[in-house]
Amino acid sequence: MANFFDEMYSDGAVSVRKHYDEFAAWLSAQSAETIVRKRAESDLIFRRVGITFAVYGNDAGTERLIPFDIIPRIIHAAEWSKLEAGLVQRVKALNMFIHDIYHGQKIIKAGVIPAEQILKNAQYRPEMQDVDVASDIYAHIAGVDIVRAGEGEFYVLEDNLRVPSGVSYMLENRKMMMRLFPELFTRHKIAPVDHYPDMLLDNLRSVAPAGVVDPTVVVMTPGMYNSAYFEHAFLAQQMGVELVEGQDLFVKDNTVYMRTTRGPKRVDVIYRRIDDDYLDPLAFRADSSLGVPGLLAAYRAGKVTLTNAIGTGVADDKSIYPYVPDMIKFYLSEEPILNNVPTYQCRKKEDLSYTLANLEKLVVKEVHGAGGYGMLVGPASTKQEIEDFRQRVIAKPDGYIAQPTLALSVCPTYVESGIAPRHLDLRPFVLSGKTVSMVKGGLTRVALKEGSLVVNSSQGGGTKDTWILEK
């Protein structure tokens, strides 16, 4: 593990990094019994509070805890400033890109991105062409996945611009740490994150359709068996707005209403946590019982705001990802602050042959995949797995991209054998409305299996509290 960047230790675990000093001192003063007790307590509390997620493919309704690790991931102020600036820059450019794609398509005309990469993309929604949305913002909530390879060396892994989840765990993990170890918060200056729901509500209200003075905001969920249901309910409650399902809404004269105990009530902003495909059975998947018939028409008529907008997938698709640095230069005339991971696009001949020749070294991902499903981590795979994947890539080259296996940073983490370094990533959340804003924090996900680079909770990953230290 010595060749990976350790968040807490330097020089091969000999010395503690400065911003971890205080924590390391505290940790070494804790008895093993205290730690065992506190960890059991956190499990118990998470279960009692019902902070669980549903696992697909298991028995229906199975709820599981996401393992929570009590060693925080700490980021010092200078590093965060750079991250924040980079994220704001990136999300600004992405929103300008989506607006451009659905209007003048300047970036295509300028020859920066090939037209077929966008117009033939399954995530491109022709229904959105020339539709104006409030403040020209499409990705109101972005959850950008970031990994670290070295000191100050951050890479963006994915821009999640559709329905990114995880923010509730950011908030609950903080609450848990404050409950378990209040003394740590007096010994550190940790930037608070609790005001996220307030910022979110403010952001959602700011993008209400023109002319609406006191907008009614709702959170729309596919229902309680969705894996992220806890988060949907949590955010609705924290913002004090209704949590609706498709069946609670109906459209009349291009206006969206919810069914209430006092009759229909108009809805202005829908923070939807449901994919484009399921939003409106009249426009998209006809078999969807989760959506609202007529919603797209109401949306196109400008009578309701959907957050995030329909068609944002055209910007966070893995086949578009390689072009994000170009977008930043094109729209903002700025140099990208955050790195992109070098990406081989298997649809290109030379990239494909490189990929096929180096499968055992690369991470290969499905262009439309998510959640850690359908990917190959070359160095961690068997010969057979690599060969199987090779056939899949050959059969459909434009469905895959490949990236070098990054030396993801590690952080000390409690595992069965004690404390051991485990790989992690970071998902900060960027809110775009009238302005672009962030809380200082994010969700740190950690791969609990030794050597594993897959941090997704659906693949057995855990989470940590993320501390951004104030200067």
Add this chain to the structure above:
Amino acid sequence: MLSRTADHLFWMARYTERAENTARMLDVHVQTALLPQSTDDAEQGWRAILGISELLYGYNQKYDALTQKDVINFMVRDPSNPSSIASCLKQARENARAVRGALTTEAWEIQNATWIKMQSYLQTDALEQNPSEFFEWVKHRSHLSRGVTIGTMLMDEAFHFIRLGTFLERADNTARIIDVKFHGAKETVKQGQQQSQQMSPSLLSKDSKGADNQIDFYYWAAILRSVSGFEIYRKVYRDVITPERVAELLILRADMPRSLAACMNQVLNNLKHVHNDVSADTERFAGKLHADLEFSRIEEVLDAGLHDYLTVFLERIFELGNRISKDFLVPLAA
């Protein structure tokens, strides 16, 4: 508020209350079973429990004989029995989970913790070892659930729909508890016969020597205990236990918290708080039902025949529930 949210809250409360009353009813019969009685009488007692909950058919599909062990298993653990305590608590929790945002954190945590604890409880043989302790636990969780609602929730619509669910269910359940003995009799016994026969529960063994009075005492005392009414009875009447007075206490006394009159009073009040454009008829319907209780004398009730009276009452409660669903909630599928 959202109709669906109100619906979930309403049913959360109903299932919680139902679990509690099932526990109360079962507990009384477990206690009664400690008295000397013939196998026949014991069976009759358990048949009554199942009959009153409209579960006799479901039970007979699964079991051959009426034994305490099987009935308790069926009424407590059985996931295939939608009215078992386990099913009710699971439903209560599922409904709460569907609208956890509409509950206070504490209110949700009580529902969730009850469900979690119930599962571990039922994995042991604690229920078999000491059923009363389990029933006591169910009652306590229900008290907690109600207490946390009253103690932490904003008294808005959400609150009133929860309370509406609680008292509508309790009115139904109390009526069934009073009516239970009519269901113990064999199917052949015609209902609504002479009053004298109705008043003699004959649940106790014939050879447990004693007059009707004594039989009545044990039977009605048990009914009173099942609704926490034994001490209340003593306080109110300062006299021996008679069926007429028990019926009066549990049906007409407005200050007896589990009586039909008290429940309907609460139903009516909460209904007024959630009044909407289409609910006037439903409020009138509830008002009439309440007025009937408020202005009746127990002699009139008994003259009409207690069982018939309760049967009509249960039908009206059922109708009221449907009307509330139609006016405010998610209408029940036809």
